[in-house]
Amino acid sequence: MSERVTAGRAGGLITLGAADVLWAGLTAGSAVPTASAAFTRAPARAQAGYVLLGGCAVATVKAGDGRWSVVETEVRRAAAELNAVEMDRRDLVRIGPFRDGAKQEHHEETPLRWRRRIARELQERDEPERADTRLYHLAGIDWRRILVEQTRDRTTRTWWLPRAVVRLLDAAEHTEARWLRAARTRQAGTTVAESPSRHRQDRTVDAPQTTRSPDRPAAPLRPYNEELKGHLYSVLSRKPGISRKVAGWTCAVCRTAPAAVLDHCHEHGYVRAPLCHSCNTQERPDHLYSNHIRVANRYTRLFHTHTADWLRHWHRCPGCRARTTLPLPHLAAWTAHIACRPLRPTHRDPSSSRGRKPCGALRVSWTGSHHAPGSCQFTVAVDLCPSGEHRVLAHVPYREAAERFRTWLAETVPAVAAEAGPDRLDGLPAQSRPVIADTSSEGLALF
Numbered sequence: 001m002s003e004r005v006t007a008g009r010a011g012g013l014i015t016l017g018a019a020d021v022l023w024a025g026l027t028a029g030s031a032v033p034t035a036s037a038a039f040t041r042a043p044a045r046a047q048a049g050y051v052l053l054g055g056c057a058v059a060t061v062k063a064g065d066g067r068w069s070v071v072e073t074e075v076r077r078a079a080a081e082l083n084a085v086e087m088d089r090r091d092l093v094r095i096g097p098f099r100d101g102a103k104q105e106h107h108e109e110t111p112l113r114w115r116r117r118i119a120r121e122l123q124e125r126d127e128p129e130r131a132d133t134r135l136y137h138l139a140g141i142d143w144r145r146i147l148v149e150q151t152r153d154r155t156t157r158t159w160w161l162p163r164a165v166v167r168l169l170d171a172a173e174h175t176e177a178r179w180l181r182a183a184r185t186r187q188a189g190t191t192v193a194e195s196p197s198r199h200r201q202d203r204t205v206d207a208p209q210t211t212r213s214p215d216r217p218a219a220p221l222r223p224y225n226e227e228l229k230g231h232l233y234s235v236l237s238r239k240p241g242i243s244r245k246v247a248g249w250t251c252a253v254c255r256t257a258p259a260a261v262l263d264h265c266h267e268h269g270y271v272r273a274p275l276c277h278s279c280n281t282q283e284r285p286d287h288l289y290s291n292h293i294r295v296a297n298r299y300t301r302l303f304h305t306h307t308a309d310w311l312r313h314w315h316r317c318p319g320c321r322a323r324t325t326l327p328l329p330h331l332a333a334w335t336a337h338i339a340c341r342p343l344r345p346t347h348r349d350p351s352s353s354r355g356r357k358p359c360g361a362l363r364v365s366w367t368g369s370h371h372a373p374g375s376c377q378f379t380v381a382v383d384l385c386p387s388g389e390h391r392v393l394a395h396v397p398y399r400e401a402a403e404r405f406r407t408w409l410a411e412t413v414p415a416v417a418a419e420a421g422p423d424r425l426d427g428l429p430a431q432s433r434p435v436i437a438d439t440s441s442e443g444l445a446l447f
Contacts (some may be wrong), residue, residue, distance in 0.1 A: 013069040026079035031087040033145040035137030052139040053078035055171030087164040139172040174258040224252040233264035251276035268319030285329040295362040324420040336364035
């Protein structure tokens with residue numbers, strides 16, 4: 001029997017069962033599917049002192065009758081924030097599996113770490129004995145309803161989620177980390193050795209206002225103002241405390257989400273800027289093999305709708321900015337998506353108002369060495385053509401592609417082009433460095 005939500009009782013506190021009902025009702029029309037047991041099923045643990053709902057942390061308290069409760073207004077606030085999120089189910093971000101992901105240990109006492117949780121869940125889902133440990137939701141979001149599985153070459157299976165949901169879960173992870181840091185700070189500053197969750201157990205319904213999230217007074221995220229300009233990633237990444245410093249910035253591209261990783265140019269080795277996981281994944285070239293890129297629809301955002309932001313970001317690398325070009329994989333994608341766009345055939349499409357659609361799937365590959373990109377040649381092709389035609393569209397030498405890019409850059413984003421040029425080659429390596437291997441177990445390092 002479901003519990004009825006009664007507003008205003010017990011100083012605004014409601015039981016976890018009532019909160020489940022309230023959350024499900026308030027988010028029934030949300031674009032992001034939510035779970036009906038966000039407060040009472042794994043991985044939520046009221047005893048920790050909070051429950052994650054979307055990007056919010058709702059505090060839990062132990063009322064005078066011994067039952068765990070939450071403040072009703074906090075649940076409504078979290079629901080309102082989630083309902084405001086717009087989600088495009090076609091805008092997908094790969095979340096795994098990545099190299100060595102199975103080797104990582106996971107402990108229930110650690111923060112959300114939603115990527116590892118999903119990876120473990122999907123890798124163990126065929127084991128009936130683990131049915132009682134399966135995830136029912138993540139931060140109140142029913143991720144199973146929007147998870148997309150794709151298979152490459154009929155062997156490699158990958159998992160994808162809509163970008164809006166990835167942003168939400170990253171925000172939840174960041175919120176939880178701040179909450180725990182604030183709790184540890186409070187614990188260290190008190191004379192009574194008492195954990196935050198135990199401290200909440202002693203609270204009564206007479207003081208519901210004390211359930212306010214302890215991470216709210218924390219220092220706000222600061223915008224990135226080129227503080228790391230000119231630094232080498234190989235040096236900076238080894239400095240102690242750099243991860244915490246990165247987490248203090250907002251993403252340098254979207255300027256809204258908290259930064260999580262330090263993006264750098266693999267050809268020249270320079271730091272670009274701190275990015276959130278979503279922008280970090282969006283910028284990643286979609287490699288089929290080490291020298292093949294599938295040019296999907298998301299490149300429209302990189303080279304059309306948010307062109308200035310992304311080109312400015314890539315040109316934060318002194319090597320790319322001085323040579324007025326892009327790293328090899330990005331230049332290959334640009335060549336296929338922009339320079340060779342007029343060459344891509346179209347087919348009749350009765351379902352479209354324009355009557356035609358681009359043929360097949362666009363792909364670009366290259367031959368040559370990363371040690372000397374100037375010797376490379378791009379091959380732009382169309383796969384999966386309905387008529388079996390249009391295999392290869394063009395062969396473009398690297399130097400020709402780079403020259404086309406310089407011309408396009410000057411016409412498209414003159415402000416970015418004005419900051420680049422051969423007059424800033426001092427101190428740069430004579431040749432581009434080889435691509436640095438991606439040693440991240442979650443596959444988040446970029447070209």
